[in-house]
Amino acid sequence: MGRRGMAATSHPTATLTAISILQAGGNAIDAAVAACAVQCVVEPGSTGIGGDCFVLLAAGGSDKVIAYDGSGRAPAAATLDWYLEHGFTEIPRQSAHAVTVPGSVEAWATLVKDHGRLPLAQLLEPAIALARDGYAVAPRVAADWAGQAALLAKDPHAARVFLPGGRAPLAGEVHHQRELAATLQAIAERGPDAFYEGEIAQDMVDRLRELGGLHTLEDFKEAKGGYVTPIKTSFRGHEVHECPPAGQGVIALMILNILSGFEPGDDPLSADRLHVEIEASRLAYSVRDAVLADPSQSKVPLDWLLSEELAAELRGKIDLKQAITELPSFSASAVEHADTVYISVVDGDGMAVSFINSVFNPYGAALVAPKSGVLLQNRGQGFVLKAGHPNAIAPRKRPLHTIIPGMMTRDGKVCLSFGVMGGHYQAMGHAHLVSKLVDYGLDLQSAISLPRVFPRPGQTAIEAEKTLPAAVKAELERRGFSFTAPAAAIGGGQAIAIDHERGVLLAGSDHRKDGCALGW
Incomplete structure (x- = not known):
């Protein structure tokens, strides 16, 4: 219970980060974004900057609820005919075809610009430090991690980042994500364009194309959520x-x-x-x-x-x-029961933020872009490969989201x-x-x-x-x-x-x- 501000998340470091941001003069959306960025580091199987998010926000305690859809879309070349012609009956999880263009970073930047008080760079500082300097693995995180070790081992870049020493970290061990720290730093310095254009986007597209994906730099450049x-x-x-x-x-x-x-x-x-x-x-x-x-x-x-x-x-x-x-x-x-992080924050002015960010299944597609350290989600599995179905895959279409x-x-x-x-x-x-x-x-x-x-x-x-x-x-x-x-x-x-x-x-x-x- 409290009076001046409140945060609830699925990781104590994220909750503490949110409270710290509120006490530093940030509001509820600032605190939620900072907490989510931390969870993208310390709870990597549940969420990441390679995922999507949805947000509800009510300012000043009113009932005027604003919604933001930060979900990503299929590549422009992803036609149903292409998949049927290539013999797909469903979209495999650990494949480039399961990866839609991530929407989280664009959503964070837009919401902070429109409704926040603090700069995005300041909000990303705690996550950058944890990824660079290391964080202690929490018990539930460790359990989920161990359950996906066999899948992570199938991707050499995922294995390098998430299976140091050839195994999933145990609770209490220290883990680093230095490539991700550098990527977050670039976003802090240059905004969402650093993620959706340039070398970070190129790294993601190159890896996806190498795996047979249909993604292009243009798909990433045009990524945009909306109210x-x-x-x-x-x-x-x-x-x-x-x-x-x-x-x-x-x-x-x-x-x-x-x-x-x-x-x-x-x-x-x-x-x-x-x-x-x-x-x-x-x-x-x-x-x-x-x-x-x-x-x-x-x-x-x-x-x-x-x-x-x-x-x-x-x-x-x-x-x-x-x-x-x-x-x-x-x-x-x-x-x-796919992994996700949910964050709720209310500030002293009555702004309430209901914030959810996910890579879908634990560790998403279990694919990592090698230079940027971005773990990619598997939201494309939400599509149906059936002609005439409302949720059939199509160019620049969003899949059913849970x-x-x-x-x-x-x-x-x-x-x-x-x-x-x-x-x-x-x-x-x-x-x-x-x-x-x-x-x-x-x-x-x-x-x-x-x-x-x-x-x-x-x-x-x-x-x-x-x-x-x-x-x-x-x-x-x-x-x-x-x-x-x-x-x-x-x-x-x-x-x-x-x-x-x-x-x-x-x-x-x-x-x-x-x-x-x-x-x-």
């Missing part, structure tokens, strides 16, 4: 805001629309309540896979997706006696900045968290820490954390669900609530990650 109109829905007197497609924020809102028609009951972990949440998520995700895409190139029926008519139709398919065996619409997609920042307002004021990491889980995670706060009055930390479940798309199989009560699990199995243990804890999460009446900020940070919340 977009947030979408929202009402949930029991609150307005919940999300970024629009190609992100999956609309799916979180759809789940909330379905849940709004059910009485919550007294127990957030009752079999009936989890049954409803699971089925609402399964139904919403089945629609997601059929229609979500880049709205600049495909028609995305937002009004229909957010309509009460659709919510009522889907709600009517939920039977508390048994699991749904046949979903109304589904296109298969992989279930992976990363989503969230924000909630009430009575003309922002009251919650929140995010839940975890790849495909994020939409369900947003709805789950909002429901636990609004329907059950839980505090932030308790709501974040509750056991999580996630239905595998198109199946009755449910991933469930081991803290789910055995009796509840048994009852849901009786209704036709089956359970499996996730490979790791499901996602992560941070949130900051603003108590305008008392002038207090309250925050929580997920025990599933290394991070913490701090304020003063």
Whole structure:
């Protein structure tokens, strides 16, 4: 709890960086960018400057939410016909074709220029020092690192940077990323052009072309995100805001629309309540896979997706006696709790920032540009290689994105900045968290820490954390669900609530990650 500023991230060094920036006179967007840059160094499997970001921002405590889409696009030469002619049925993860042009650096620079107080160069200083001088590897970071060692070893440049001595670093060992430090220094000195043009861009393009990619310097030079109109829905007197497609924020809102028609009951972990949440998520995700895409190139029926008519139709398919065996619409997609970092910051003037940055899967495509040290993401795997599908790959198109920042307002004021990491889980995670706060009055930390479940798309199989009560699990199995243990804890999460009446900020940070919340 605090009054003058608050930050919550998945890494303690990033949280401390954000607080330091606030205390140095920066505002919430300054602090979020500085914290994210640090996480691109100290949490390299989760995020990086070779990734993408999305941001929601509300200034002065108001409910006027601004959204920025910092996601990258496919190369201009990436036509569906090219992939089909070359025998692709899907886009391989560790390939140049999985790499879309990174959007993070451009987004950071634009948001700081438009809404920040401090120069980008000052905000990058902590990350540069950590990459150059070394940082101690945190426990969850070490665990994720070890899990990707075999994949990292397949790329000589990734192996050199991330497997020093031929293995993943252990918790407490010191790791350096000196090439990345030099790249961050160049961005600090020359701005985003240093990344998207010149020798750094050339290094990335050369490596991608060497691996068979279609990328050009022009693709990088023309990279640009943009402000977009947030979408929202009402949930029991609150307005919940999300970024629009190609992100999956609309799916979180759809789940909330379905849940709004059910009485919550007294127990957030009752079999009936989890049954409803699971089925609402399964139904919403089945629609997601059929229609979500880049709205600049495909028609995305937002009004229909957010309509009460659709919510009522889907709600009517939920039977508390048994699991749904046949979903109304589904296109298969992989279930992976991809790595991401989510950052929430609120400053003393009431600016709230909900900020998410990702390389998608842990260590992205597990490809590193050799001279610049940039780890490249694998967002291109979000595309479909199927003619006529809204999310089919196309030149300069953005893929379906799983990363989503969230924000909630009430009575003309922002009251919650929140995010839940975890790849495909994020939409369900947003709805789950909002429901636990609004329907059950839980505090932030308790709501974040509750056991999580996630239905595998198109199946009755449910991933469930081991803290789910055995009796509840048994009852849901009786209704036709089956359970499996996730490979790791499901996602992560941070949130900051603003108590305008008392002038207090309250925050929580997920025990599933290394991070913490701090304020003063």
